[in-house]
Amino acid sequence: MTMRLLRNAQVFAPQSLGIQDILISGSQIVAIAEHIRLDTNIELEEINCEQRIVCPGLVDTLTHITGGGGEGGFATRTPEMHLSDAISGGVTTVTGALGTDAVCRTHQDLIAKVKGLKEEGLSAYFYTGNYHYPVKTITGSVQQDIMLLEECLGIGEIAIADHRGSQLSWQELAKVAAEARVGGMCSGKAGVVSVHVGSGEDKLSTLFNVAEHTNIPLSQFYPTHINRSPKLLADGIRFAKQGGTIDFTASSTPEIIAGGEVKCATALRIALAEGVDPSQLTFSTDGHASLPHFNAQGELESLKVGSMQSMLHELRDAVLVEQIALETALKAVTENPARVLRLSGKGKLRPGADADLLLLDPEQLTLHSVMAGGAWFMRNQSIIRKGTFEA
Incomplete structure (x- = not known):
């Protein structure tokens, strides 16, 4: 199971949490904290969010x-x-x-x-x-x-x-x-x-x-x-x-x-x-x-x-x-x-919630990246995962 660590994110959960790191395991958020430190031999993808908004x-x-x-x-x-x-x-x-x-x-x-x-x-x-x-x-x-x-x-x-x-x-x-x-x-x-x-x-x-x-x-x-x-x-x-x-x-x-x-x-x-x-x-x-x-x-x-x-x-x-x-x-x-809709895992960034999140430009709020269920669907403004019959 791939773990992902988003660093240096301006987190809106949707309330403002300031600059935080977000640790994701599989399809869920595991932790949100300042300067998360890990000592692991498990596969880990680290992403520098460069203070983009993560919501x-x-x-x-x-x-x-x-x-x-x-x-x-x-x-x-x-x-x-x-x-x-x-x-x-x-x-x-x-x-x-x-x-x-x-x-x-x-x-x-x-x-x-x-x-x-x-x-x-x-x-x-x-x-x-x-x-x-x-x-x-x-x-x-x-x-x-x-x-x-x-x-x-x-x-x-x-x-x-x-x-x-x-x-x-x-x-x-x-x-x-x-x-x-x-x-x-x-x-x-x-x-x-x-x-x-x-x-x-x-x-x-x-x-x-x-x-x-x-x-x-x-x-x-x-x-x-x-x-x-x-x-x-x-x-x-x-x-x-x-x-x-x-x-x-x-x-x-x-x-x-x-x-x-x-x-x-x-x-x-x-x-x-x-x-x-x-x-x-x-x-x-x-x-x-x-x-x-x-x-x-x-x-x-x-x-x-x-x-x-x-x-x-x-x-x-x-x-x-x-x-x-x-x-x-x-x-x-x-x-x-x-x-x-009573969807308890949706709509918030918190430990235990589904890893559905967006990266937005902090000035114009344009969409930079999209994650759904812990997987990337858009990175750097390019869709990388499309539907079955989409070109």
């Missing part, structure tokens, strides 16, 4: 790893994610989901893709269900999928406030959430309900109604795309202040921004300024999703594809443009999403 690998809670169904017809179905797409964005943990289309995009394909990514060295999970209700599952129920399928962490992304969703009532959503909650409790998993929030005027009212009329707390839900508009952001801030965690989508387009979406990094600054606890804010890529722009009549005007590099770009903008402290911004893409 946890990014945890992405929403990725369309098998591609998405295009809202412009069959020719606009988006392509699947490859291993190098994630690595080039600093993402070492992905959570796959289906979206609008659960006819031509299936759970069987989703699970096979998750298992394939794991074989290639990435940490990969998935949500059962998709936008629609009644919920499509593998085993016949949300609870059984969560309990019996190893990589299933919850349900999502089920859609509210969107013309593409099933227009489900709060009572129907409450039943889904109850199944996910019990499935999570009985299996020691998150049982999270990932909620796609569209541009409808009802915003998060369905979630507030569930919390008001049932015993299911807001913390059971994990709404995404909360930066879709200033009005939705304001409703999301209210949701977070009442105990929920909200997610901002990093992938966007100039057309979507011009239509009123709040840039991800800007949404983080606004939420923090409004007094939201930093631990209740996350980013996700929405990677390989279709990014449609509809006009006022609901007609498709343009469509692009979500980028796996978007989360790293928005992290950079949060620090360099919005002037948010690095350790605060890092929590939104590492520690916080790992907590939401």
